[in-house]
Amino acid sequence: MSRDGDIKTFSWHVPETVVTGPGSMKETGGLVQGVMKHPLVVTGPHLFRAGIIAPVLESLEEAGIGYAVFHETESDPSIETVEKIRTMYEKNACDGLIAVGGGSVMDAAKAAAVLIGDGGRLQDYEGAEARKISPLEMTLMAVPATAGTGSEVTPFAVISDDQRQVKMTVSSPFLIPEMVVLDPDLLSGVPAGLAAATGMDALIHALEAYVSRYGSFLSDGFAAQALEKIGHSLVKFVRTGDAEAAQEMLEGSFLAGCAFSLSRLGLVHALSHPLSAHYGISHGTANALLLPAVIRFNQEAAGEKYRQAADLLGVKEQTDLADWIEELNRLLGIEMKWEIREEDLPVLVRDGLMSGNVQANPRLAEEKDAEDIYKTLIPA
Ligand SMILES: [Fe+2]
Incomplete structure (x- = not known):
């Protein structure tokens, strides 16, 4: 409904849990206890190699939670990257996704969640004829490492289709992460x-x-x-x-x-x-x-x-x-x-x-x- 109308209807979807403040990424292990047994942590090469996400991984270890890490998410992630995340998730029999990174990382994880849940190709979920996205069976957690995209709270995932040279948007309220951690410590090394x-x-x-x-x-x-x-x-x-x-x-x-x-x-x-x-x-x-x-x-x-x-x-x-x-x-x-x-x-x-x-x-x-x-x- 536009601003001109009298009656307005809203659909209201927000993350269920938000943890915020310096050092809050160390809460990750406690947060996912009882929710995920073996998550896949999705991140980018720099964040992984520079040890910036180490507190998240240590917190999982302290909570006794095993995990796999996908650390190859590039900026403006491609459909191929999303498919690699799906493959790694399935190979490691994971049961949750923890995206630690900027908008690219969070969007890639959200798009992968669609393929893990509903299968097929990412292109099937785009545009007017889009396939319906089902409620996720897994839990999605987002830990933003840049302050910008807002992907941790939105229903959108923007993915590059390099073949068609377009940015495609996949959207569903089910892609709003259930858990969000806002830790300024993760932003300390952002250029x-x-x-x-x-x-x-x-x-x-x-x-x-x-x-x-x-x-x-x-x-x-x-x-x-x-x-x-x-x-x-x-x-x-x-x-x-x-x-x-x-x-x-x-x-x-x-x-x-x-x-x-x-x-x-x-x-x-x-x-x-x-x-x-x-x-x-x-x-x-x-x-x-x-x-x-x-x-x-x-x-x-x-x-x-x-x-x-x-x-x-x-x-x-x-x-x-x-x-x-x-x-x-x-x-x-x-x-x-x-x-x-x-x-x-x-x-x-x-x-x-x-x-x-x-x-x-x-x-x-x-x-x-x-x-x-x-x-x-x-x-x-
Ligand atoms: Fe934007």
Whole structure:
């Protein structure tokens, strides 16, 4: 139901257990006791080799829980990676998934849960003709190692289909992890560039949810608090890695995930996926680069909501929000380093406008509008 209607109906799905605070990853073993006997821990190569996830593994060992580890999840995980996770899970007779990592790790684990439960190919669960996803028989736990995607609380998993050069989204309320651990210690070694890109992603989740046509008092509540927390902590977190700022970013990102699970996103996310698929620009960076032009495009439809959002973010009065975002990108070191080719524009526009997020955007974008927004990324 849009903001224009009188009667609104919400479906409300959230994680059952959230453990938060410094050192909380050491609670993992206790949390899964009696729930999983032999989980598969899904993570990425760096987190594993650098020993960053060691406290999680030690906590499982202390609780007497055997486990297997899949540590090859790449960023923007592919369908092949998801299938490898399924194979490892089945080979080791696992009974639960613990995803310790950024959005890529959590999304890969969530997508693997679909294949483990319902079988088939991941492509079968995408689009209008998608196969139905059944309730999971296993428990899914998410321990985010970046503050950004909100995947620990959303029903979505975004996976790269390298053959078709598209990002596919698999979605079901059953993919919302049952257990979430928010530990700022896991974020202590995140490089500034990654912290900036993922942090901007979280900010944009909150902002797109806040102005969404499908927004409501419920999503606004989550989005408003997320904007406050992220506005307060993002620059400090990126520049210093400060633990309190990391905790605030984790909570802001979680709240932003709650918000957009209810309201969907908008034109920034619609147009950014093709940039990631065609040029390999990271999701958060592509979003951050598109945001100023999308705010300017939406201004006539969502001016008052943007003014409120600016206030929540801590933007000084009289400062234009799109200008402020441009300055924020500069402060965070986010800049356009890719050459967007004019001849690619028709494909980018076509792929971008296929996204369901176009409908949630406060102003409906036509092909020409999308093209104009992409053109802001091409130097004159
Ligand atoms: Fe995002």
